Amino acid sequence: MTARRKTIALLPGDGIGPEVTHAAVELLTDCASAFGHQFEFREYPFGGNAIDACGTPLPPETLAGCRASDAVLLGAIGGPRWESLPFGTRPEAGLLGIRKELGLYINLRPIRLRPALRNISPLRPERLGESDFEIVRELAGDIYFGEHKLNREKASDLAEYSVAEIERVARYAFERARSRKGHLTSVDKANVLASSTLWRNTVTALAHEYPDVTVDHQYVDNASMQILLKPAQFDVIVTGNMFGDILSDEAAALAGSIGLIPSLSRGRKDQPALYEPIHGSAPTLAGKDVACPLGAIFSATLMLRESFGLEAESRWIEAAVDRILAEGYRTADIAEPGSHTVRRSEFTEKIRAELHSASAQTAARGPR
Numbered sequence: 511m512t513a514r515r516k517t518i519a520l521l522p523g524d525g526i527g528p529e530v531t532h533a534a535v536e537l538l539t540d541c542a543s544a545f546g547h548q549f550e551f552r553e554y555p556f557g558g559n560a561i562d563a564c565g566t567p568l569p570p571e572t573l574a575g576c577r578a579s580d581a582v583l584l585g586a587i588g589g590p591r592w593e594s595l596p597f598g599t600r601p602e603a604g605l606l607g608i609r610k611e612l613g614l615y616i617n618l619r620p621i622r623l624r625p626a627l628r629n630i631s632p633l634r635p636e637r638l639g640e641s642d643f644e645i646v647r648e649l650a651g652d653i654y655f656g657e658h659k660l661n662r663e664k665a666s667d668l669a670e671y672s673v674a675e676i677e678r679v680a681r682y683a684f685e686r687a688r689s690r691k692g693h694l695t696s697v698d699k700a701n702v703l704a705s706s707t708l709w710r711n712t713v714t715a716l717a718h719e720y721p722d723v724t725v726d727h728q729y730v731d732n733a734s735m736q737i738l739l740k741p742a743q744f745d746v747i748v749t750g751n752m753f754g755d756i757l758s759d760e761a762a763a764l765a766g767s768i769g770l771i772p773s774l775s776r777g778r779k780d781q782p783a784l785y786e787p788i789h790g791s792a793p794t795l796a797g798k799d800v801a802c803p804l805g806a807i808f809s810a811t812l813m814l815r816e817s818f819g820l821e822a823e824s825r826w827i828e829a830a831v832d833r834i835l836a837e838g839y840r841t842a843d844i845a846e847p848g849s850h851t852v853r854r855s856e857f858t859e860k861i862r863a864e865l866h867s868a869s870a871q872t873a874a875r876g877p878r
C-alpha cells in the first residue's frame with residue numbers, strides 16, 4: 511500500500527454547504543486512518559460568508575489556498591441574504607471566478623443510480639432500464655463567460671466558443687467514452703446557433719481520431735426529451751456550459767434527488783481539481799441537520815478516484831453507503847415508504863459505523 515499525503519482545500523460555503531462538507535470530511539478522515547494516508551484539510555471562506563467576512567466572494571487567500579492544494583472540496587454557495595447585491599458581486603460570481611482562475615474547463619457529472627434507490631426515481635423502472643451515464647459539461651466558456659450587458663432598457667449576453675475550447679473538453683469526453691461503453695452523444699443547438707454549429711463541426715472532425723467511439727449528435731431540446739424517454743441510450747454526453755447546466759439538473763432528477771449527484775471540475779492534469787455536489791445551498795434546510803450529505807460524499811469519493819488514484823478507497827466508502835441505503839436508512843429527501851428517515855448526522859454515523867465493520871476491514875486490507 512502506498513501511503514499518500516494530500517492537502518485538501520475546503521470551501522464549505524453557505525446554507526447546507528458546511529453540513530454536507532463536514533460529513534464528507536469525516537468519511538475522508540476515516541479513510542485516511544484505515545488506509546494509512548494523510549489528508550490535511552485547510553478551510554477557506556468562499557461565497558456569501560466570504561462576502562460578509564472579506565467583502566468579496568472569492569478572497570485572494572482562498573484562491574491561493576486552492577492553488578496550493580492537491581484538490582478542492584466545495585459545499586454550496588448563495589442564499590437570500592446576498593440575492594439583492596448587484597449583479598456580478600453575488601456569491602455565484604465567486605463560483606464563476608474560481609472556475610476561471612483555476613482554469614476548470616471540464617465539468618463531469620456522473621448520473622449513477624444507487625441500486626437501493628431505484629424506486630425513488632420519478633421514472634418507471636422499465637423506462638429507466640440500466641441507466642448509468644456521465645455528462646461532460648464545458649465549464650469555462652459559452653454564454654456564461656461572454657460579455658454581459660445590462661441597462662434599464664436592454665440586456666444581452668454573448669455566447670462564444672473557439673475550436674480550441676471545444677476540442678479540449680471534447681477530447682476528455684471521447685476518452686471517458688472510450689473507457690466506458692464507447693458511445694458519445696454531443697448536444698448542441700446547431701439548427702439555430704453559430705456557436706453550436708462550430709461545436710458540432712469540431713466534435714465531428716475530432717471523431718476521426720476516436721474510431722472506437724460511436725458518436726451521435728442531438729439538439730438540446732430533443733436531448734432533454736430523450737433523457738426522460740430513454741435514458742439508457744446514453745453513455746457519455748458532451749455539451750456546452752449552458753446546456754450542460756440545465757441537462758444535468760434534469761438528469762439528476764432521474765437518480766431520485768439532486769442531492770445525490772457529485773461533480774468534478776478540472777483543467778490541466780497537473781492543476782488541482784475541484785469537487786462539489788451539484789445541488790445548491792438549500793437555505794430552507796440549513797442548520798436543521800436534515801440535508802442529504804451524499805452529493806458531498808460522492809464528490810469526496812470521486813476525488814479519491816480521479817485526483818488521487820485511490821480506487822479501492824473510493825469503492826470502500828461507496829460500498830458502505832450502498833449497504834446503509836440497502837438497510838433502509840435515508841435522509842428526508844430520499845425517503846420512501848417503509849424506510850428509516852434519520853437526520854444527516856445520524857445517517858453519516860451509520861455510514862461510518864459500516865465502514866468499520868468486518869467486511870470493510872477486509873476491503874481495506876485487500877489488494878489494490
Ligand code: IPM
Binds near residue numbers: 602605606755
Ligand atoms: C451549477 C450551478 C452554477 C452554474 C450557478 C450557481 C452559478 O447552477 O454549478 O450547476 O450555473 O454553473
Ligand code: MN
Binds near residue numbers: 756759
Ligand atoms: Mn446548475
